[in-house]
Amino acid sequence: MNESTSLLEGVIVIIAVILLTVILKKYGVLKKEQSRFFSNIVLKVTLPAIIFSTLAVHAFNDDYLLMALIMAVIELFIIGVAWLIASILKFNRGEKGALMLVSAFGMTSMLGYPLIQQIFPGNAMAIEEAVVTSEFGVGLLLFIVGPLIAMIYGESDVKGKAISQSAKKFFTSPIFFSLVLGFAASFINLSDSSFSFKTLTNFFNVVGAANFLLVGFTIGLIIEFKKINNIYLFIGIAVLLKLVLKPVLAVVLTDFQEFTSMMREIVFIETALPSAILTAVFAKQYNCRPDLVSMAIMVTLVLSVVTVSGLFVAFF
DSSP: OOHHHHHHHHHHHHHHHHHHHHHHHHTTSSOTTHHHHHHHHIIIIIHHHHHHHHHTTSOOOTHHHHHHHHHHHHHHHHHHHHHHHHHHTTOOHHHHHHHHHHHHOBOTTTTHHHHHHHHSTTOHHHHHHHHHHHIIIIIHHHHHHHHHHHHHHSSOOOOTHHHHHHHHHHHTSHHHHHHHHHHHHHHHTOTTTOHHHHHHHHHHHHHHTTHHHHHHHHHHHHOOOOOOTTOHHHHHHHHIIIIIIHHHHHHHHTOSTTSOHHHHHHHHHHHHSOBOTHHHHHHHHTTSOHHHHHHHHHHHHHHHHHHHHHHHHHHO
């Protein structure tokens, strides 16, 4: 099975889980309020488990940091493009901030890891590349630049101290600790000699296996379709920037000998993912048009079924 077929299947499977969750929510089996519970489990348990168990058993490859740098450069460029377009079209402050948020940042951790696990089954190196690229190329900017954009362009009275608080949350989060511990274990190289270490990583593998299902539950419970006036132009621009321009830039910027085909594919996939759910959290916190941000997340999620697979086939 080639990667394009695996990608299509992976996207369809995650969408199917999300739709199942929507149905379960409709019939009261699951409730919207439980989305916070599932997202907490994902961010504090299953994602850190995947990160640690992946990094700990492999020697670190500094080429992955170049992938992360490319991701960060693309995101900053997209923020600038979104700001320019919003300024030309005379979007108000809230709309401008919302467009920058949904266009720049994607679901690289929450959706990217389970999707890449589906596309590259049993390939621990692929997950390792995805972890480094996502957490260093997206996570840092998302937790620092994301709230800064929402605060500047929102209507909240929260002061600049909130930015340092958001950054602190990242550096004290289970995800960051799992990164540090995973890298430390990889340099010590315990995987070949320690029974207890192997048992520990196997435990985290079992915990991380629940991530795919819990991500589907989280997204399915968050999704709500509602009518918003004059949204079509905003959504159209967000889709073009997030689902088309970003992955195209990834293909162009990784077209060098330093990148293996799998590295290029992973950077492409992570840039082509729908808008990050955390952007809705920041938009809500600072009153930066959370309605637009939430709708853009849902639309890009649905359309990514077509765009991710279609662009992958076109470029690879």
